[in-house]
Amino acid sequence: MVLITPKVILDEISPYGGELSISFPENSGCETFSIPLHPTGDVLEMWKRIGDVSMWGDSIDGYVCEPFAGPSATSILSRYFGKSVHLAFKGPNPRQCKPTDLFPNLKASARYQDGYPLLILSEENVQVLEQEIRRRIGQQGIEEKWATEKLEVERSVRSCTAYHYILTSTTHHGFTPLDSVQTLFYPEPGAFAEDDWDEIAVGSDLKVAAKAPGILVVSKCARCLLPNVSPETGIRDQAVPYKVLMKTRLGADPKNKWKPCCGCNGVPLGEGTITVGDAVMIRSLVD
Structure with missing residues (x-):
């Protein structure tokens, strides 16, 4: 996972504000692909929505990301990891942060x-x-x-745009991103x-x-x-x-x-x- 390189490419002219490029080690046999940085509503309507991304026991929604062109992100990532994997974009449902001792009424x-x-x-x-x-x-x-x-x-x-996205196994074992x-x-x-x-x-x-x-x-x-x-x-x-x-x-x-x-x-x-x-x-x- 840590050998995959995500790169944010900003573009003020693009309707998506730019793109998120995902590249792999040279000897991996996996090609670089790019997805919209800020997908529009029209794009999200074309992406499959899932509701069972698992993090810390919670089920979270998301959209299965699709590149601008070429093979699907799912096929490329699954080949790299040797198991079925999606790249997901966070859906609209809020994921509540747990309250803490210092902030027992935390609303975030x-x-x-x-x-x-x-x-x-x-x-x-x-x-x-x-x-x-x-x-x-x-x-x-x-x-x-x-x-x-x-x-x-x-x-x-x-x-912070990067945290709209997560890698998640299609066999429902959630992947926790780096801090x-x-x-x-x-x-x-x-x-x-x-x-x-x-x-x-x-x-x-x-x-x-x-x-x-x-x-x-x-x-x-x-x-x-x-x-x-x-x-x-x-x-x-x-x-x-x-x-x-x-x-x-x-x-x-x-x-x-x-x-x-x-x-x-x-x-x-x-x-x-x-x-x-x-x-x-x-x-x-x-x-």
């Missing part, structure tokens, strides 16, 4: 994100984890290569400072951020083994970063005391544009 929806629309993670967190990894080389299966290798973090803000990792730059608050944030705002500078829609920091993000998978090779490391997180971040969230937490889940209070290099304003802290 997501598309195909893991659980909440945004994940907030600072580069300071990553730097601290790298230091902890290097201190533990030779322990718990942490290999010598981590003396120089760095944790890989997405370096560009993904278009949205936003690497934003702001006055350094220190590692894991987001643990104490209640609401933030983002803008090109602090004046713009002051007027921007807020982002609620609704909960800490409990981690699984997925971050151990290299985005470059698709191979899962046996130790990094999960075992280090277990040593350094276990118990960060009393409600998830058996899982390590890194980063926080966010819910935007309105629409806006986020760009790498933007300033982050901390509007309020957790009581």
